[in-house]
Structure formats: structure tokens, C-alpha cells
Amino acid sequence: MSLFVGLMSGTSLDGIDAALVEIADDIDQRPRLIDALCLPLSDALGSALLGLTQASQVSFAELGATESAFCDRQAEAVRRLLARHDLTPEVITAIGSHGQTIEHAPYAAAPFTYQLDNPSRLAELTGCQVVADFRRRDMAAGGQAAPLAPIFHQALFTDPVRTRLILNLGGIANLTRLGPSEASLPVVGFDTGPANLLIDAWHARHRPGPIDEDGRWAASGSIDELLLERLLDEPYFAAAPPKSTGREQFHLGWVEKRLRGDEVPADVQATLAELTAISVAQAAREFIDDGNTDLIVCGGGAHNRHLMQRLATHLPGVTLLRCEDFGWSADWLEAGAFAWLAWRRIHRLPGNLPEVTGASGPRVLGGIYAP
Numbered sequence: 550m551s552l553f554v555g556l557m558s559g560t561s562l563d564g565i566d567a568a569l570v571e572i573a574d575d576i577d578q579r580p581r582l583i584d585a586l587c588l589p590l591s592d593a594l595g596s597a598l599l600g601l602t603q604a605s606q607v608s609f610a611e612l613g614a615t616e617s618a619f620c621d622r623q624a625e626a627v628r629r630l631l632a633r634h635d636l637t638p639e640v641i642t643a644i645g646s647h648g649q650t651i652e653h654a655p656y657a658a659a660p661f662t663y664q665l666d667n668p669s670r671l672a673e674l675t676g677c678q679v680v681a682d683f684r685r686r687d688m689a690a691g692g693q694a695a696p697l698a699p700i701f702h703q704a705l706f707t708d709p710v711r712t713r714l715i716l717n718l719g720g721i722a723n724l725t726r727l728g729p730s731e732a733s734l735p736v737v738g739f740d741t742g743p744a745n746l747l748i749d750a751w752h753a754r755h756r757p758g759p760i761d762e763d764g765r766w767a768a769s770g771s772i773d774e775l776l777l778e779r780l781l782d783e784p785y786f787a788a789a790p791p792k793s794t795g796r797e798q799f800h801l802g803w804v805e806k807r808l809r810g811d812e813v814p815a816d817v818q819a820t821l822a823e824l825t826a827i828s829v830a831q832a833a834r835e836f837i838d839d840g841n842t843d844l845i846v847c848g849g850g851a852h853n854r855h856l857m858q859r860l861a862t863h864l865p866g867v868t869l870l871r872c873e874d875f876g877w878s879a880d881w882l883e884a885g886a887f888a889w890l891a892w893r894r895i896h897r898l899p900g901n902l903p904e905v906t907g908a909s910g911p912r913v914l915g916g917i918y919a920p
Contacts, residue, residue, distance in 0.1 A: 550574075551642040552583075554630065554677070555888030556623055558649045560720025560796055561745055561849060562598055563759065564589040567626040568884035569634070572892045579705055580889050584633060585881040588626040594618050601651045601665070602796045612665075619649055620667040624674035638676035638920065645891030645915075646671060646681040647883075653795045655693035661685075662694045668918040679918040680891035686915070687901045692908030695793035699725040699738030699905050701886035705875060706845060712838040714867070716860075717883065718850025720746035721795060722829050725905075726836040738905040739790035741832040742783075743799040744850050747821045750801045755814045764855025767822040770815030779807040780824050786831065791907035822856050830863035843868045851879040890914060 555568045568585040590598070597615045601607060627644060631637070648666030655662065668681035684694035702715040702725045715725040722744035728734025745760070752761045761767055783803075785794060804821070833844070844867045850856055851872075861869065872879040890900045899911030 551892065552636070552640055553642055553888035553891050554627055554644045555884040555886065555891070556626065556644060556646045557884040557887055558590075558619075558647065559883065560650065561749060562590065562595050562649075562720075563587070563849070565623055565626045566881060566884040567630045568881045568888055569630055570885050570888040572889060574896075576898070579876075580885065580892075582877050582881060582885055584630065585878065585884060586626065586630055586633075587880070588622060588629065590622065594622065598649055598651075598665070603800070616665050616667050617670065619665055620670045621674070623671055627671075627675045627677065641677045643678040643680050643891045643895055643917070644671065644675065645683075645887035645889070645894075646679055647683065647887045648681065650795060653695065653793065653797060655688065655695070655793055660688055660693075662688055668916070672918045672920045676920050678920050680894045680915040681918065682916050683887070683890055683894075683900060683914040686912050687906050687908045690901075690908040690910060690912050692901060692903065692906035693791050693793045694906060696723045696725070696738050696740060696905065697890065697901065697914070698723065698883060698886045699736050700900065700902050701882075701889050702738075703727055703736055703902075704889065705877065708843075710841070712836065712842045714833055714836060714842060714844045716829060716833075716844060716846045716848075718744040718825070718846060718848040718853075718856070719883065720744060720749075721799070722825060722850070724829065724832055735904040736902050737790065737836060738902065739832075740793045740795075742786055742794065742825070742828040743821075744825050744829075744848065745853075746796065746799055747801070747804060748818065748825065748853075748856075751804070751814070751818055751821055754801070755818075760849075761818065761853070764822060764853045766815055767818045768855040770813065770817070770819030772823050773812060773816050773820045776807060776809075776812065776817070776820050777823055777827070780804070780820070781827065786828050791905060822853075823859060825850070826856060826859035826863055829860060833864060833867075837864070837867060839866060842866075843870045845870045845872060845875075847872050847877075847879040847882040849880070
């Protein structure tokens with residue numbers, strides 16, 4: 550058995566997730582989550598990262614300072630996690646660091662994806678070996694570099710006879726389809742569109758606090774059907790996978806262009822929640838095996854009671870399962886995925902699924918940085 554730490558900071562920009570994971574050398578044995586924590590970003594760091602995601606150009610000084618501050622926070626998350634278990638850096642085989650996505654442009658004339666990260670500094674600060682820069686190898690092979698989690702979902706959740714859909718509701722919603730192992734179907738995985746990103750941003754603009762707890766504010770409003778129609782008219786929703794997206798595509802400016810200007814804010818919130826539920830449901834329906842499909846929801850959106858109710862309404866006949874039924878919290882699946890991807894890099898095993906990302910073939914992902 551080996552110990553790995555996975556680090557993940559997603560499009561929600563709410564904090565750095567750190568997961569301590571035990572992984573056996575036996576590829577068929579499922580990884581085990583030992584512990585995890587979320588270290589919040591400071592207001593200054595969160596604002597700086599958000600500014601970078603929205604900027605058309607930045608200075609090298611700003612980029613470097615933000616990267617250093619982000620890396621310092623990553624290192625603190627690792628130190629706190631190890632201290633909980635009286636572990637020294639020497640017992641950690643590697644940290645798998647995703648970094649913070651600043652720009653993801655798989656459809657550009659010269660496709661690129663950029664994650665703010667400094668694995669050399671992280672290795673120096675923690676004394677641990679670091680595996681980082683997972684996405685660009687897939688993109689170099691013609692893929693979209695996202696989503697990468699489906700190969701981890703495959704290891705955790707595949708069932709011999711049931712179809713399983715794994716839905717991650719972070720800032721962006723990602724859907725993975727795992728067919729029954731007996732059927733030998735290819736894994737399907739893609740970003741369906743916004744999840745918490747727009748819901749959180751609209752709430753932060755109009756209400757105290759960064760999130761709509763339990764979706765209570767959305768539940769208090771009425772769905773604006775005409776606005777919903779304009780939002781769903783976005784071509785991304787009808788595009789076939791492989792596809793991936795982020796803040797570059799979905800942001801408050803995108804919403805504001807579709808507003809009349811006289812909407813009640815709570816009604817807009819209700820409509821944005823419905824946008825997430827319907828766009829996910831529309832994407833999922835193609836892969837539902839009637840009476841034989843489980844939906845496993847993870848990410849922060851799994852705690853939004855109103856959103857979960859709307860999903861259940863739009864996906865009748867689908868059995869909802871909890872990540873906890875498989876030994877994993879809904880909050881730590883993505884961080885766990887990057888611990889597991891680091892394990893695959895150390896063992897020189899492919900970390901992508903070409904049928905998911907569109908890459909020309911399996912590739913070993915990530916670079917290794919010694920402590």
C-alpha cells in the first residue's frame with residue numbers, strides 16, 4: 550500500500566481540497582479515502598484568481614505573485630492533512646496537484662489549457678514528490694484535456710450489470726457514463742454545462758454569502774420560462790461529446806446578455822438552478838438504461854437540496870445513490886482522482902480515456918517533480 554495526496558481547486562474557487570488516499574499496487578483494488586479537508590482561499594487570493602480567469606491580459610508580476618500565493622496555500626493544506634495523522638512527508642509517495650484552471654480553450658485555433666501551479670515550489674515547501682501538469686499531455690495528443698475524472702470513476706463505480714452515471718456538480722457539471730462491465734461499453738464523459746458557477750455568482754451579487762444554502766433562495770422564486778429558453782438556446786448544450794467548458798463560456802456576463810432587465814432576482818436564481826437540472830437531464834437521457842441505471846452525485850451541488858429535487862423530477866426512474874455508499878464523500882472525489890492519477894503516473898500507466906477526451910490514444914499524464 551502507498552499513500553498519496555490529491556489536491557484540487559475547481560471553478561467554484563471556494564478552496565483547496567486535499568485528500569489522503571491509500572492505493573495498492575494491485576490495479577484491480579479500489580483506492581481508499583483515509584481523510585480529506587478543504588482549506589478556504591483568502592478573499593484576496595480568491596479575488597486574484599477570479600480576476601485572472603476573466604482578464605484578457607495580465608502582467609507577469611501579477612501572474613507570478615498569485616501563483617506563489619496559491620502554491621503556499623496548497624502546501625498549507627498538505628501540512629494540515631499530514632499533521633492530523635502524524636505523518637511525515639517521507640511516507641507520501643507523491644502529491645497529485647491539479648492546480649487552478651485559469652483558461653481552458655480546447656476550441657481555439659491553437660488549443661491550450663492553463664492551470665496555475667508551481668509543482669517545484671510545492672515540492673520544496675512540502676518535502677514531497679509532486680506530480681502535476683496532467684492536462685496538457687492529452688491536449689498534445691489532440692484531446693480536450695477534460696474531463697479526466699472518468700477513468701477514476703471507472704475504477705470506483707463500475708458494476709457488472711448496472712449502468713451508472715456519475716455526476717459531478719462543481720462549478721461546471723461533468724457527467725460520466727459507465728456501462729455494465731459485462732457489456733464492455735466504452736466510457737462516456739463530458740461537461741454538460743454550468744452547475745454551481747452561475748448559481749453561486751448570482752447569489753453572491755444579490756444576497757449575503759457566497760452560496761445558496763440548500764437552494765432555499767432558488768426555491769423561493771419562480772422559473773422564468775422565456776429566460777430559460779434563451780439560456781438553453783446556447784449551442785454548447787446541443788453539441789455532441791467530446792466537449793468541455795468553463796468560466797470562459799459560462800459567466801454572469803453570459804447570463805446578463807439574455808436578461809430583459811426587469812427580472813426579479815429570486816426568479817433568475819430559480820431559473821439558473823433549473824438550467825443546471827435540465828441541461829444535465831438532457832445530456833443524461835441518452836445514456837439511461839430504463840430500470841437499470843444508478844445516478845451517483847458528487848461535488849458541492851450534491852448538498853443543494855432544491856437542485857437535487859429538480860434533478861430527480863427530470864430523471865424519473867433513475868436510482869440515486871450516494872458516494873458514501875462506496876466509501877467516498879461527495880466532496881472529495883475530484884481530489885481523490887488526482888491522487889489516483891499521480892499513482893498512475895508513477896507506475897507509467899495511461900491517465901486519460903481517449904473515447905472521453907478525443908485524444909488520439911492513451912497517454913501517461915503529468916510530470917514528476919522530486920522533493
